[in-house]
Amino acid sequence: MINFDEEKLKEEYSPKKKTGLDEAKKLDFQCKLPCTIFTYIFGIVGSLILGTGMCLAMGVLGEATYLMPLGIVIGLIGIVMISTNYFIYKRWLDRRKEKYSGSILLALSKDSNNQ
Numbered sequence: 001m002i003n004f005d006e007e008k009l010k011e012e013y014s015p016k017k018k019t020g021l022d023e024a025k026k027l028d029f030q031c032k033l034p035c036t037i038f039t040y041i042f043g044i045v046g047s048l049i050l051g052t053g054m055c056l057a058m059g060v061l062g063e064a065t066y067l068m069p070l071g072i073v074i075g076l077i078g079i080v081m082i083s084t085n086y087f088i089y090k091r092w093l094d095r096r097k098e099k100y101s102g103s104i105l106l107a108l109s110k111d112s113n114n115q
Contacts, residue, residue: 020110027107031100032093039089046085050078 053075055061057068 046081
């Protein structure tokens with residue numbers, strides 16, 4: 001025979017009350033999501049550009065001698081993109097945090113006032 005805790009079952013099946021913490025987590029997710037998506041896409045594109053430049057410079061994608069300098073230039077563009085990706089992310093995230101900070105703190109204060 002299985003022994004269930006009555007309080008645990010009631011909590012599991014009763015409707016959930018939205019708290020200020022839930023609202024703050026949602027706002028935090030909305031704040032960080034666009035920055036994260038951009039960072040991944042920008043990093044992937046930068047890596048692909050760097051790889052294409054390397055292939056051109058090493059002669060994998062072409063046998064012509066004029067492709068090596070072009071490959072070096074394309075590779076450098078990819079390196080710059082990859083190198084600046086973190087700094088772009090950090091700056092954009094800081095600006096979004098400033099924008100959302102009031103709403104998040106307000107949601108958290110509502111939660112602490114209710115307890």
